[in-house]
Amino acid sequence: MSALATWLEDRARIRRARGLVREDRVHPGGALDLASNDYLGLSRDDRVLAAAHGALDRFGAGARASRLVTGTTAVHRELEHELCALTGAESALVFSSGYAANTGLLAALGDPGTLLITDAHVHASVVDGARLSRSPVTVVAHQDVAAVRAALAGRTQPRAVVVVESVYSVLGDAAPLAELAAACREHDALLVVDEAHGLGVLGAGRGAVHAAGLAEDEHVVVTATLSKALGAQGGAVLGPEPLREHLLNTARSFVFDTGLAPAAAAAAAAACRILAAEPERPAAVHRSARTIAGTLGVPVSAGAVQSAPMPSAAAAAAAAQELRGRGVLVGCFRPPSVPDGVSRLRLTARAGLDPAALDAALAHVAEVLS
Numbered sequence: 001m002s003a004l005a006t007w008l009e010d011r012a013r014i015r016r017a018r019g020l021v022r023e024d025r026v027h028p029g030g031a032l033d034l035a036s037n038d039y040l041g042l043s044r045d046d047r048v049l050a051a052a053h054g055a056l057d058r059f060g061a062g063a064r065a066s067r068l069v070t071g072t073t074a075v076h077r078e079l080e081h082e083l084c085a086l087t088g089a090e091s092a093l094v095f096s097s098g099y100a101a102n103t104g105l106l107a108a109l110g111d112p113g114t115l116l117i118t119d120a121h122v123h124a125s126v127v128d129g130a131r132l133s134r135s136p137v138t139v140v141a142h143q144d145v146a147a148v149r150a151a152l153a154g155r156t157q158p159r160a161v162v163v164v165e166s167v168y169s170v171l172g173d174a175a176p177l178a179e180l181a182a183a184c185r186e187h188d189a190l191l192v193v194d195e196a197h198g199l200g201v202l203g204a205g206r207g208a209v210h211a212a213g214l215a216e217d218e219h220v221v222v223t224a225t226l227s228k229a230l231g232a233q234g235g236a237v238l239g240p241e242p243l244r245e246h247l248l249n250t251a252r253s254f255v256f257d258t259g260l261a262p263a264a265a266a267a268a269a270a271a272c273r274i275l276a277a278e279p280e281r282p283a284a285v286h287r288s289a290r291t292i293a294g295t296l297g298v299p300v301s302a303g304a305v306q307s308a309p310m311p312s313a314a315a316a317a318a319a320a321q322e323l324r325g326r327g328v329l330v331g332c333f334r335p336p337s338v339p340d341g342v343s344r345l346r347l348t349a350r351a352g353l354d355p356a357a358l359d360a361a362l363a364h365v366a367e368v369l370s
């Protein structure tokens with residue numbers, strides 16, 4: 001056996017022993033989906049699909065080059081305009097994913113003279129961006145504004161960036177954005193808010209930053225994914241124009257990456273228009289969130305994600321598998337996807353869920369968890 005084969009087998013054995021084996025299953029049609037992030041059901045909205053089809057016919061299947069070469073099309077511009085109109089941001093720069101937006105932004109903002117302060121529950125894309133940034137990094141306890149303030153006050157670096165999520169992806173809890181922004185203002189730091197799970201769900205769909213009146217705050221920058229409530233694919237950084245200009249020139253995941261596929265950009269732009277025109281849409285997400293949280297016996301979270309702690313990774317995997325067999329898809333979050341090490345079933349609330357189908361699915365959930 002080669003050294004590589006031995007090493008791979010060793011890693012696989014450790015994963016099996018810890019109950020951490022993952023699979024990229026093709027999900028069965030017909031199951032009730034309580035696992036995806038298509039919170040508003042826009043991925044199959046007729047207007048979104050028509051926009052994607054139109055862009056496919058007009059521009060082709062891919063962007064064909066980096067945005068800086070020939071990969072910027074009229075739909076990329078249109079999408080950036082719609083994102084600004086929806087969120088109130090001064091400017092937007094679209095990346096090929098939310099992951100690329102976070103890593104590109106943090107790597108482009110960081111240097112040894114910039115302290116990065118991240119909440120302990122931030123997404124892997126923020127962790128990886130922090131690693132790429134060459135900045136010193138301080139990880140503070142989850143939702144601990146006093147710890148953020150202490151890190152800002154005690155820093156030796158001239159600049160600082162605080163990174164949080166508006167709605168955290170595993171627990172679904174919301175960050176105290178007003179307090180965090182005040183702390184950043186007082187200490188002349190930048191607050192980066194990842195709105196992956198907030199956009200489309202909070203603030204009548206315009207996101208938590210808009211709802212907190214921070215959309216035009218010079219100390220606040222937003223990152224977003226277009227792949228959850230917007231039902232498409234891609235990511236964006238929303239903030240002041242000079243930041244866009246800086247990222248366009250220096251963010252490696254923008255400069256050295258093929259532009260977002262035009263069909264995805266057009267789909268996301270259409271979704272933005274729908275959200276802006278139909279601010280009542282997120283209310284349906286919160287209604288099903290309350291029903292799901294009630295079944296799980298957990299406090300209803302601020303966002304769509306409802307999260308039930310499980311005794312072990314193996315128990316979480318077994319419960320998710322049992323539910324799949326019964327036609328109910330739920331998320332199974334195990335280390336390293338859970339920041340506190342507690343494995344969970346993660347159920348996502350979505351608009352457009354048929355109440356009777358949801359009740360039937362939740363009866364299975366209650367039975368499997370009992």
Ligand SMILES: Cc1ncc(COP(=O)(O)O)c(C=O)c1O
Binds near residue numbers: 097100125165196
């Ligand atoms: C909080 C958070 N940030 C960023 C991302 C990455 O977004 P994308 O899937 O568009 O790469 C995700 C997606 O899982 C997320 O949950």
